Amino acid sequence: MSAPNLPAGAPELVAAIEAALAARPEERILRLSHEGQSLVVKRASDQTRAPWVTWIAARIAGSLSPQPLPRQSLALSDQGGLIRIEARRLRSLHAAGVKVPRVLAEGAGWLALEAVGDTLEHARTDRPRQEWDDLLLRAMDDLAAFHRAGHWHGGSQVKNLMLWQGEIYRIDFEEDIGEHLPLAVAQTLDLVLLVNSCLLLDDRGEAAWQAMGEALLERYFAAHPAADIRRCLRRAMLWLRAITFLARPWRHKRGRSLRRVFLLRRCLERVLT
CATH class of the missing domain: 3.30.200.20 (Phosphorylase Kinase; domain 1)
Structure with missing residues (x-):
């Protein structure tokens, strides 16, 4: 306590x-x-991003913005x-x-x-599926409220959300990229990170997880109907389509991380159309 x-x-x-x-x-x-x-x-941490990761991440972030980004934002500082x-x-x-x-x-x-409790990932181990799904929807409500207040996280994955005294707490704020990006871009990255991290957390199957991913996105936009974030997501779809096209040869042998990308694309296509 x-x-x-x-x-x-x-x-x-x-x-x-x-x-x-x-x-x-x-x-x-x-x-x-x-x-x-x-x-x-x-x-x-004594670890830094590989230069190629920094380069790709900078280009993706830049492509989401409707206007040119400041030079320092494309550096995604690793200092x-x-x-x-x-x-x-x-x-x-x-x-x-x-x-x-x-x-x-x-x-x-x-x-x-x-200390602020255990991660949401840990919380699912002793909860029935419906209660766990409700907790994920709560996490999406919390992100929407966080964004409505004008904030951005930078590491909004489930592993960085804690459950403490019945409340959701946020941890891991080492990123400063959002200080150099338009707020809508930083918040779009938050939304994508959270939805992607929620997918395939148990063995219910991809069809059920696609339905859950769509429900999470719809829950967010019901609480925070931000047109600028929708526009950023539509730009992000260009990258997702390119990634999934290039990864098609491995689609039947892919691990969970790549499977999530395919699933995230399907969820976004359904919600954004």
């Missing part, structure tokens, strides 16, 4: 975190407890300081009333946050 009486950045908390980091150098994510406060400590970006974004969102973990402490190359 949260411990509001624990001052953020208290010296004894910082000392305990740095001791734990020194004792467990192989772990990037540490779960700790300090004076009754459960917290998560993240080290800065250091992602932990500082996340700390800044979390503080700003928390101050705006968004359900995100509170920043408890920050140091050189690490960030400590209050």
